[in-house]
Amino acid sequence: MTMGTYKLFWFLVFFVSYLGLLSGQNGIIKGTVQDALNKDPIPFATVQVEGTGRGEITDEEGVFTIAGLEPGIYDLKVSFLGYKEKYIYQLKVTNSQPANIEIYLDANTENLQEVVVQASPFNKTEESPVSLRTIGTEEIKRSPGGNRDISRVIQSLPGVTSTVSFRNDLIIRGGAPNENRFYLDDVEVPNINHFATQGASGGPAGIINVDFIREVNFYSSAFPANRGNMLSSLFEFKQKDGRSDRLGFTSTVGASDLGVTLEGPINKQTTFIASARRSYLQFLFKALQLPFLPIYSDFQAKVKHKINSKNEIYFVGLGAIDDFKLNLDANETEQQQFLLQVLPVQTQWNYTNGLVYKHFGKQGYSTWVLSRNMLDNRFEKYRNNDESSVENLIIRYHSQEIENKLRFEHTLRTGDWKLNVGGGYEYVKYNNNTFNKIYTSSGPEDINYQSDLGFSKYALFSQISRSWRNDRITLSGGVRMDGNTYAPGMSNPFQQLSPRIALSVGLSKSLFWNANTGIYYQLPPYTLLGYRSGAELVNRPSIKYIRNTHVVSGFEYNLNAHTKITLEGFYKKYANYPLLLRDQISLANIGGDFGIIGNEPALPNSDGKSYGLELLLQQRFYKGWYGILAYTFGKSIFTNGDGNYAPSSWDSRHIINLTGGKKFSRNWEVGLRWRFQSGIPYTPFSEASSLVANWDRNNSGILDYTRINTLRYDPINTLDMRLDKQWYFAKWSLNLYLDVQNIFGNAVGRDQLLLDRPLDSDNLPVGPPVIVNPDAPYAEQRYLLKSINDATGQVLPTIGLIIGI
Numbered sequence: 163m164t165m166g167t168y169k170l171f172w173f174l175v176f177f178v179s180y181l182g183l184l185s186g187q188n189g190i191i192k193g194t195v196q197d198a199l200n201k202d203p204i205p206f207a208t209v210q211v212e213g214t215g216r217g218e219i220t221d222e223e224g225v226f227t228i229a230g231l232e233p234g235i236y237d238l239k240v241s242f243l244g245y246k247e248k249y250i251y252q253l254k255v256t257n258s259q260p261a262n263i264e265i266y267l268d269a270n271t272e273n274l275q276e277v278v279v280q281a282s283p284f285n286k287t288e289e290s291p292v293s294l295r296t297i298g299t300e301e302i303k304r305s306p307g308g309n310r311d312i313s314r315v316i317q318s319l320p321g322v323t324s325t326v327s328f329r330n331d332l333i334i335r336g337g338a339p340n341e342n343r344f345y346l347d348d349v350e351v352p353n354i355n356h357f358a359t360q361g362a363s364g365g366p367a368g369i370i371n372v373d374f375i376r377e378v379n380f381y382s383s384a385f386p387a388n389r390g391n392m393l394s395s396l397f398e399f400k401q402k403d404g405r406s407d408r409l410g411f412t413s414t415v416g417a418s419d420l421g422v423t424l425e426g427p428i429n430k431q432t433t434f435i436a437s438a439r440r441s442y443l444q445f446l447f448k449a450l451q452l453p454f455l456p457i458y459s460d461f462q463a464k465v466k467h468k469i470n471s472k473n474e475i476y477f478v479g480l481g482a483i484d485d486f487k488l489n490l491d492a493n494e495t496e497q498q499q500f501l502l503q504v505l506p507v508q509t510q511w512n513y514t515n516g517l518v519y520k521h522f523g524k525q526g527y528s529t530w531v532l533s534r535n536m537l538d539n540r541f542e543k544y545r546n547n548d549e550s551s552v553e554n555l556i557i558r559y560h561s562q563e564i565e566n567k568l569r570f571e572h573t574l575r576t577g578d579w580k581l582n583v584g585g586g587y588e589y590v591k592y593n594n595n596t597f598n599k600i601y602t603s604s605g606p607e608d609i610n611y612q613s614d615l616g617f618s619k620y621a622l623f624s625q626i627s628r629s630w631r632n633d634r635i636t637l638s639g640g641v642r643m644d645g646n647t648y649a650p651g652m653s654n655p656f657q658q659l660s661p662r663i664a665l666s667v668g669l670s671k672s673l674f675w676n677a678n679t680g681i682y683y684q685l686p687p688y689t690l691l692g693y694r695s696g697a698e699l700v701n702r703p704s705i706k707y708i709r710n711t712h713v714v715s716g717f718e719y720n721l722n723a724h725t726k727i728t729l730e731g732f733y734k735k736y737a738n739y740p741l742l743l744r745d746q747i748s749l750a751n752i753g754g755d756f757g758i759i760g761n762e763p764a765l766p767n768s769d770g771k772s773y774g775l776e777l778l779l780q781q782r783f784y785k786g787w788y789g790i791l792a793y794t795f796g797k798s799i800f801t802n803g804d805g806n807y808a809p810s811s812w813d814s815r816h817i818i819n820l821t822g823g824k825k826f827s828r829n830w831e832v833g834l835r836w837r838f839q840s841g842i843p844y845t846p847f848s849e850a851s852s853l854v855a856n857w858d859r860n861n862s863g864i865l866d867y868t869r870i871n872t873l874r875y876d877p878i879n880t881l882d883m884r885l886d887k888q889w890y891f892a893k894w895s896l897n898l899y900l901d902v903q904n905i906f907g908n909a910v911g912r913d914q915l916l917l918d919r920p921l922d923s924d925n926l927p928v929g930p931p932v933i934v935n936p937d938a939p940y941a942e943q944r945y946l947l948k949s950i951n952d953a954t955g956q957v958l959p960t961i962g963l964i965i966g967i
Contacts, residue, residue: 190260191228199525204220205221234255237783245268262405288637297380303372318790321774334382335732360759373421390586401435404464407427419442451489455488456484479514481514485509500914503546505543537564560595561595561689565588568586579626586620613693617648618647637664683709710737727777728776735770741766743763748770771800773797793817798813817839819835829886842875843874846872862915881906916949
């Protein structure tokens with residue numbers, strides 16, 4: 163199959179090239195330059211196309227057009243007297259579609275008539291001068307092994323740990339996967355992955371279509387006060403608007419799905435962009451005799467209406483439908499039988515809809531956001547997948563999470579000061595119907611309950627910032643308060659007072675010292691808040707907001723407009739983390755696998771620490787080259803039931819990432835990504851696993867949490883490669899790529915337990931399981947078990963095809 167993939171790729175290259183269609187220099191960049199706060203047009207601003215000698219001056223309406231460009235990727239430099247220079251990176255230009263862009267410049271309040279301020283070419287705000295990275299859409303699309311998925315792409319950045327299962331779990335600076343928040347054009351989106359782990363944020367494939375994305379701001383600390391309920395990271399996805407000249411169409415064949423995107427004008431003031439994607443992995447997996455069949459679809463839309471030059475309103479929609487089925491015919495090998503033994507059948511769907519209104523005044527702008535999101539998650543598992551008797555039922559779970567949100571914020575600048583103030587309200591509804599046969603340290607237990615929960619959440623926030631000496635010194639301070647009506651202990655927002663302060667000092671024109679400290683709070687997952695024993699909400703009397711104190715400091719050196727070096731040290735101190743009482747472990751140690759987390763009794767008795775050092779050398783796309791070299795040293799530890807600190811499940815001490823690429827003539831491009839990560843901890847199995855009474859209930863091994871995270875996986879050592887070829891025709895464009903993941907065939911896994919059954923002449927398991935002591939009392943009988951390693955290390959070649967019209 164691998165050789166067939168390569169042959170097909172080269173056949174398509176030669177076939178399209180044989181068409182003999184040549185591209186002309188018909189590319190166009192058009193847009194507006196406006197004031198970032200009041201959206202007033204900036205006339206006579208200079209817009210330069212870097213490296214070409216081309217440029218234009220904006221007209222009286224702030225509009226510019228640069229025509230006659232050869233198709234490709236360009237950087238823009240925009241400047242005007244009294245405003246800070248701004249760089250626009252990796253703007254894609256084609257013959258078939260003008261590159262439309264709205265550029266917003268920040269005013270410089272000092273010496274307006276004397277200087278043009280040279281701002282950092284890398285995104286850096288007064289509120290977040292440290293721990294902020296900005297990723298452009300072309301970086302996401304071209305990333306080797308990234309599969310056009312932002313959750314995979316950011317693994318090239320410092321401080322980001324990946325799990326051995328190669329899922330999309332976001333583990334930032336030693337924090338758990340449930341500690342992240344996502345915003346899509348100011349609308350909060352609880353989850354960005356298919357087959358999401360309820361109570362966390364991970365999954366195997368992303369929902370967000372990269373064709374919508376203009377850029378992504380990724381914060382690993384220094385969170386602005388208008389964003390709350392996160393402990394480790396914040397993602398702000400900024401979407402592009404639909405094209406305004408005519409209808410456009412993009413078709414994509416990716417590594418795991420097929421997609422179509424349609425965009426265009428509805429009228430002179432309204433544009434839209436919409437997409438739908440459908441997976442095809444289920445057909446490939448069935449042909450390969452894999453025992454599981456993942457099927458997913460997703461939908462995304464944005465409609466924007468410009469009421470006038472000072473008012474606009476837009477709708478944002480995102481949704482997914484996921485079905486995880488079992489292929490019961492693939493049950494011959496031990497590996498197949500093990501997977502059929504442990505994997506459940508799952509159906510999940512979710513959506514987020516948001517309406518955003520913006521009004522621009524003389525000195526600032528106001529934003530109103532009204533949104534609703536919902537998750538419906540159900541799965542079940544029968545022993546030996548035999549649904550003929552309810553006695554075989556191991557787990558049946560159905561849950562819904564619904565949030566209705568309203569947020570207001572106002573941003574203004576007066577003199578040298580910038581101020582952001584606002585507040586938010588949410589109404590939450592959660593319901594759950596659970597039956598689960600489990601084994602705990604206290605013995606076998608049946609969990610059987612229903613829960614229906616509704617409560618309100620509310621927040622106030624404010625942040626004030628100032629800069630001196632033409633941005634050589636910036637200072638920002640903010641405060642946020644959060645509360646809710648779930649429990650009296652969390653109703654007073656002053657008990658969740660969240661101050662933060664950030665400072666940046668320019669030691670020279672290119673060298674900056676940056677620092678931030680803050681206290682951040684996050685509500686535990688709804689699965690934990692809604693857990694009941696009978697009619698009682700078990701966790702209501704004691705549970706608290708999780709608290710995390712950040713201290714970050716580091717240096718930033720800008721070698722030139724395209725290259726920078728940063729060195730940052732971070733320290734995070736956790737308090738009030740839920741301690742799960744059944745197994746006496748911290749909630750911080752779970753969330754990196756399929757299923758749900760937190761659906762059990764807990765106390766806020768776990769503490770944690772995470773600290774480390776990050777080094778980043780980054781060159782943006784320049785003269786055909788781009789690259790990132792990142793190294794992270796980190797340590798993550800949490801207390802469990804015994805009160806002692808132990809390595810967390812995300813404690814990877816050393817991470818090295820090297821990503822780079824080169825663009826050649828005739829629109830060829832090649833990229834490589836090498837990643838090394840030292841092994842993360844895991845927990846061994848208990849000897850109680852082999853007891854017949856336990857195995858018949860759990861159908862799998864039981865972890866020994868008295869030895870939590872005492873073993874470590876082997877290191878991850880992977881190499882990914884991507885080869886792109888693009889053609890730009892008069893009315894359409896074509897991008898063909900070959901992406902090869904895990905070239906080294908690196909396989910990392912752990913030993914899993916399964917029944918040791920007799921084998922037939924073909925070495926396949928047959929017959930009933932073996933009981934080693936059949937004459938013993940039932941409570942002491944044990945199955946004969948053996949182990950099988952679940953590591954997968956296949957080389958994964960993929961051909962992708964993207965057609966734009």
